[in-house]
Amino acid sequence: MNLLLTASGLRNESLRDALRDMLGKPFGSANVVYVPTASVAEPGDHGWLLADMNRLHGLGWREFDVLELNGLPRQMVLDRLLRADVVHVGGGNQYHLARSITGNGLADGFLEALESRVYVGMSAGSMIFSQNLTTHSAEVIGDAADLHALGATAVEPPFGLFDWYLKPHLHSPDFPERDDAWAGRIAARADFPVWFIDDDTAVRVRDDTVDVVSEGRWRFCP
Known part of the structure; x- marks a missing residue:
């Protein structure tokens, strides 16, 4: 499995x-x-979403598809995933994304598709692989409001591949509170490992190997 979690x-x-x-071949192929x-x-302005889509589109793919996980037949969603060489899952509310995967019965088919494809996550799209995407971690990390905004009190990890949790946007100007002190407070109360990554960093997973690709800053708190 090849994951690039940004x-x-x-x-x-x-x-x-x-x-x-x-990927092992040109984007144009x-x-x-x-x-x-x-x-x-x-809620609010989604210019960040357009910027991410345009950045990705600008790499010059043979085909650029956009796929919403809700409201389509399950097999149609899985067929569209299987048509792709790269699956890019964008940011937003990680709990809504997780609940969309589990609620639509997509978890097993999604994982099967990723066995032979490259996955790129952005923010929420990078957070959904942890065993610790739970109500407990929402309280520990400080994300409970994002879960409660959905009218939900619980979440089931859709994949549960890793014991570590990924928290994005360290030192981001869009999240000015996310400095080293913020990361340290979370790490002090977390009972699971946490990767903190900034906006120029990714955690890369290739089969059983986990490493970091970065032009910025990150920290791992085991």
């Missing part, structure tokens, strides 16, 4: 080079599918 998409050449290497599902649960 905070803010393919913002720099190191991240784009990592994707080229994982590959299909990509963009999943914006997490974004629809976020």
